[in-house]
Amino acid sequence: MNELRQIWIVFSKESRDGLRDRRSIRTVVLTAALMPLMFGGMFTVMASRGKSAEEIKLPVAGVENAPAFVDWLKQQTGVTIVAAPADPEKAVRDRDEDVVLIIEKDFEKNLARALPAPVKLVSDSTRDSARRKVERTRSLVTTYSSEMAALRLIARGVAPPVALPVRIEEVEVSSAQERLATELNILTLLLVIAALTGGMQVAIDATAGERERGSLEPLLLNPVSRMALAAGKWLAATAFSCAAVIFSLLLTVNVLRRVPWEDLGIRFSVSDADLMSLLALVIPLAFLLSAVVVFASTFARSFKEAQGYIGMLILLPMLPGVVSTLYPLSNRRWLAPFPILGQYALAADVLGGHPPEIGYYILGGVTALACAIVLLILTSRLLKKEAIIFGRS
Amino acid sequence: MIEIRGLRKKFGNVEAVRDVSFSARDGTVVGLLGPNGAGKTTTLRMLSGLMRPDAGTIHADNIDVIADPIGAQSHMGLLPDSRGLYPRLTPMEHIEYFGRLHGLDGAVLTDRAKALITRLDLGQSADRRVSGFSHGEQTKVALARALVHQPRNVILDEPTNGLDVMSTRAVRDLIRGLRKDGCCVLFSSHIMQEVSALCDRIVVIAQGRVVADGTPDELRRQTGHESLEDAFVALSGLAEAVS
Numbered sequence: 070m071n072e073l074r075q076i077w078i079v080f081s082k083e084s085r086d087g088l089r090d091r092r093s094i095r096t097v098v099l100t101a102a103l104m105p106l107m108f109g110g111m112f113t114v115m116a117s118r119g120k121s122a123e124e125i126k127l128p129v130a131g132v133e134n135a136p137a138f139v140d141w142l143k144q145q146t147g148v149t150i151v152a153a154p155a156d157p158e159k160a161v162r163d164r165d166e167d168v169v170l171i172i173e174k175d176f177e178k179n180l181a182r183a184l185p186a187p188v189k190l191v192s193d194s195t196r197d198s199a200r201r202k203v204e205r206t207r208s209l210v211t212t213y214s215s216e217m218a219a220l221r222l223i224a225r226g227v228a229p230p231v232a233l234p235v236r237i238e239e240v241e242v243s244s245a246q247e248r249l250a251t252e253l254n255i256l257t258l259l260l261v262i263a264a265l266t267g268g269m270q271v272a273i274d275a276t277a278g279e280r281e282r283g284s285l286e287p288l289l290l291n292p293v294s295r296m297a298l299a300a301g302k303w304l305a306a307t308a309f310s311c312a313a314v315i316f317s318l319l320l321t322v323n324v325l326r327r328v329p330w331e332d333l334g335i336r337f338s339v340s341d342a343d344l345m346s347l348l349a350l351v352i353p354l355a356f357l358l359s360a361v362v363v364f365a366s367t368f369a370r371s372f373k374e375a376q377g378y379i380g381m382l383i384l385l386p387m388l389p390g391v392v393s394t395l396y397p398l399s400n401r402r403w404l405a406p407f408p409i410l411g412q413y414a415l416a417a418d419v420l421g422g423h424p425p426e427i428g429y430y431i432l433g434g435v436t437a438l439a440c441a442i443v444l445l446i447l448t449s450r451l452l453k454k455e456a457i458i459f460g461r462s
Numbered sequence: 463m464i465e466i467r468g469l470r471k472k473f474g475n476v477e478a479v480r481d482v483s484f485s486a487r488d489g490t491v492v493g494l495l496g497p498n499g500a501g502k503t504t505t506l507r508m509l510s511g512l513m514r515p516d517a518g519t520i521h522a523d524n525i526d527v528i529a530d531p532i533g534a535q536s537h538m539g540l541l542p543d544s545r546g547l548y549p550r551l552t553p554m555e556h557i558e559y560f561g562r563l564h565g566l567d568g569a570v571l572t573d574r575a576k577a578l579i580t581r582l583d584l585g586q587s588a589d590r591r592v593s594g595f596s597h598g599e600q601t602k603v604a605l606a607r608a609l610v611h612q613p614r615n616v617i618l619d620e621p622t623n624g625l626d627v628m629s630t631r632a633v634r635d636l637i638r639g640l641r642k643d644g645c646c647v648l649f650s651s652h653i654m655q656e657v658s659a660l661c662d663r664i665v666v667i668a669q670g671r672v673v674a675d676g677t678p679d680e681l682r683r684q685t686g687h688e689s690l691e692d693a694f695v696a697l698s699g700l701a702e703a704v705s
Contacts, residue, residue, distance in 0.1 A: 078562045082551075089550040089591075284546030287604065289512055291563035292535040455513050 075293050079301020080308075083275045087309055093270035097309060100266040101317035104259050109324030112252070116332040125202055127209075128153040128160075131172035135186075138172065141213055148209065157191045167199035168192045168206050183221065253339070254398070256321055257416040258390030260314050260347065261409070264355040265362070265386050267313025268306035269379060272362040275302040276448075277375035286458055295449035303356075303363045303445055310355035318344060318351075339420065346419045346430075350412045353434035357408055358386060360441035364448045370460060389413045405429045408437045463488050463646055464509065464615055469518035471504055478504040479515070480670035486648045486663075488614065491641050493657040494650040496667035497698050502650040503543045505667070506619050509648075510540050522615050536564065539613030541621055545604035549593035553584050553603045556592070557610050564611035571610070578606040581639070583632050598629030605633065616640055618649035622656060634660060654691045668698045 087093045130153035132139050143150055154160035157169035171189035179186040188210060192203040219229040279285040288298070322339060365382060369375035389398075389410045398404065399421050404414040411433045415425050451457050469482040479501040486492040496502050507513040509520055511531025520527040527534040547556060557575040561567075566574065579588045582602040587595065592603055601621065609616065621637075622630045637660055640647050651657050657664055658678055666674040666681070674681055674697045678690055685693040 075563065078559070082548075082555075082559050085555075086548055086550050279546070282546035282548070283544030284548060286512065286542045286544045287540075287546060287560075287608070290510055290535055290538075290540045290542065290608070291560055292532045292565075293563050294532065458512050459507065 072294060072297050075297035076301045076304065079293075079298055080304045083271060083302050083305035084308060087271035087274065087305060090270065090274065093274070093309060096270045097267050097313045097316065101263050101313045102320055104262065105317060105321035105324045108255055108259065108321070109328060112325065112328040112330075116329045125149070125205055126151050127206060128157070128166055128169045129172065130157055130169060131174070131176070134172045134174055135176040135180075138176070138213060142209060145209060161191050161193050164193075164196070166191075167196070167202045170206060170210070180217070253325075253420045254390065254413070254417055256325070256420065257347070257351070257413055258387065259317055259321055260351045261354060261358075261386045261390060261412070262383075263313040263317035264310050264351055265358045265383060267317075268308070268310030268355070268359040269362050271309045272302070272306035272359055273366045273369075273372055273375045273379070275305065276363055277366040277369035277372055280369070280457070280460075281371040285452075289452065289458060295452040296445070299363065299445050299448040299452060303360055303441070303448070306359040306363055307356050310359050311352055314351050314355055315348065318347065343419050343424070346424055347416055349430050350416050350419070350433060353437040354386075354409065354412055357437040357441045357444075360444040360448075361385075364444045364451075367448050367451045367457065385409070399423075402429055405432045406436045408433070408440055411436070463521075463523055464617075464648060465519075465521040466505070466509065467519045469505060469508060469520070470516045471501075471508060471513070472516055477670055479508070482518070482667065482670070482672055484665045484672055484675055486615075486646050488646045489641060489644045490662040491637060491647040491649070491660050493661035493664045494648060494667060495652065495654075495657050495664055495694060496650075497652060500667045500698075501670040502667055503619055506540075506542070506617055506648075506650060509617060510538070510542065511535055536611065537613060538615045538617060539608045539611065540616075541601075541605055541608045541618040543619045545601060547592045547595075547600055547603055550591055552589050552591055553579065553599075553606065554588050556603050556607045560607040561610040566611060574610055574612070575606075578609060581636065582606050583628075598625045601625060602629065602632065605636065613645070615646045616648070618647070620650055620652070622651070622653070630656075654694060658690045666694065666697045673697045 124147040126149045127142070128151050129139060129142070132150070139150060142148055153169050153171070154166060157166070157171060160166045161169055169191040171191065173187040173189065176186045176188070190203070190207060190210070192199060194200075218232060222229045222232055279288065289295075322344060325339070361382060362379060365378045366375035369378060386409050390413060392398075398410075398414040399417040400423075401414045402418065402425055405411040405425075415429055415433060418425050463486070465485040467483045469479055470477075471479040482501065482505050484492070494502050494505065504513070508515045508518075509522075509527065511527045511534055514528065522534045523537045525534045525537060551559070554575055557578060558571060561571045561575060579585055582605060584599065584602055584606065587599060592600065595603070601624075605618075605621065616637075618637075621633050625633065634656075637647055637649065641662075649660075661678065663675070663677055664681055665672055674684060676684065681693045681697070682688060682690065685696045687693040687696055
């Protein structure tokens with residue numbers, strides 16, 4: 070009897086068994102749904118912070134010390150001046166205010182004498198959420214300062230550029246889309262997690278579960294090669310894994326399309342073609358990660374033991390994802406033949422708007438599948454070991 | 463037809479099976495009798511092809527089990543020591559799964575599965591998931607899936623262990639039916655009555671060795687005991703004296 074038919078028989082049984090298992094359905098839904106919602110919420114908060122920096126309510130103390138400066142501030146777009154709290158430092162420390170600007174008594178007097186006019190900027194540098202607002206305030210003050218400097222030079226008959234020996238012109242090489250892409254690398258991470266966890270339940274049930282129930286020995290009494298058994302179980306886990314990836318991708322994209330990206334100054338555009346490219350990258354990983362789980366949990370005598378192994382394994386595909394937030398993996402296509410790392414790198418390029426050539430997808434996919442098959446051969450060898458067949462907890 | 467010669471198996475320093483040889487012909491029921499830990503299950507595991515003996519030969523219908531375990535498995539139906547079922551599948555699905563793995567399909571498979579369900583009196587629960595089944599029902603499902611490919615050699619490891627009267631009776635009827643069909647049935651047990659009620663021949667194992675091999679009458683004569691149970695005790699004790 071041919072091997073393919075046997076693989077199909079095992080695959081159908083494990084898939085049916087998996088579909089009837091509430092736990093496996095729950096893991097697919099939870100991993101696929103929970104994370105996208107979480108990240109959607111995170112981006113929305115980020116966007117609302119971006120918005121709050123553009124339209125700031127700025128508490129100013131000592132308004133009476135510099136009426137002209139305060140008038141200038143009021144004319145700036147998005148700036149509203151409000152009364153400062155009695156104790157500015159305490160207010161910032163207690164997080165009642167993000168930033169407070171204090172205009173000192175000598176402001177007008179020093180200004181008149183062409184001495185530096187003192188202001189104090191009260192902020193807390195440990196507070197990430199206040200950073201944009203503090204920067205905005207600082208840039209308001211420096212802008213006013215340079216405008217005043219220019220006026221003084223003109224009054225003395227000097228052209229303002231004389232006082233500006235060097236001028237910085239900023240050339241930003243990354244497009245807004247690329248900057249967004251670094252944030253979106255999280256999307257790849259989500260998909261990889263879905264690929265790992267989606268088929269986990271089925272994979273454990275078909276291996277460690279089989280040993281725990283004592284159904285492995287009867288199964289191995291059938292005239293079927295160990296390879297066909299391992300492959301059928303692996304493919305069933307992969308099917309669940311793929312379902313989780315697709316579900317997770319659709320959900321994430323729908324959530325992300327609802328985030329008010331305009332407030333962050335970026336346009337979110339992930340086209341359907343990009344989505345297909347991401348799937349083409351992550352689906353081969355689903356095959357690989359399922360093979361990893363099948364192999365690892367064949368060692369385990371029980372479900373719990375297997376979950377322990379997988380708990381450690383879960384870090385494996387996440388590590389490159391975390392690294393990629395520190396060292397962006399874009400434009401590193403030579404990573405393609407390294408499973409997981411390669412997919413992160415190629416996905417970063419897809420999301421950055423520079424989709425790699427099809428050869429890279431094939432290279433990444435083929436190496437991932439090759440690793441999966443090696444793991445499958447190792448699993449089929451494990452299934453011949455007496456310690457695995459008869460060793461029950 | 464099963465032939466075992468000079469079987470040995472060591473686990474670490476423990477010699478589980480030291481020297482086991484016997485044969486079981488078609489159309490007979492052979493009982494493998496022995497106290498707990500005598501080496502019955504280890505012997506059957508080696509016979510199943512899942513465990514490699516350190517020495518000895520095993521043949522099922524003239525197929526070398528050690529050289530070609532998968533080829534031999536098509537000729538054997540085995541109820542192993544562990545009877546694990548899949549809690550989310552029905553008895554029918556269990557039988558069909560194993561049947562398909564044996565290369566059966568379609569109407570032939572359905573007919574055989576239904577016949578086994580009827581024969582083992584599982585009709586009422588045939589389409590219920592097996593989680594929550596009684597011990598007896600579980601054993602019957604395990605038996606049915608082991609027999610779906612109609613093996614000529616049936617090997618059962620303590621088939622009636624822990625079963626109630628009705629289930630025990632069903633299993634015994636099944637064994638008798640298999641003998642009538644011309645199968646070679648080998649089953650292990652430590653229960654006297656069962657062996658004496660069913661077996662044409664008894665192989666007594668103690669401490670990894672065959673200490674007696676013959677018809678129930680021969681064993682009684684050999685030991686000089688009228689009751690088979692006394693004979694068994696005498697034979698087991700004999701093994702201890704020898705070692």
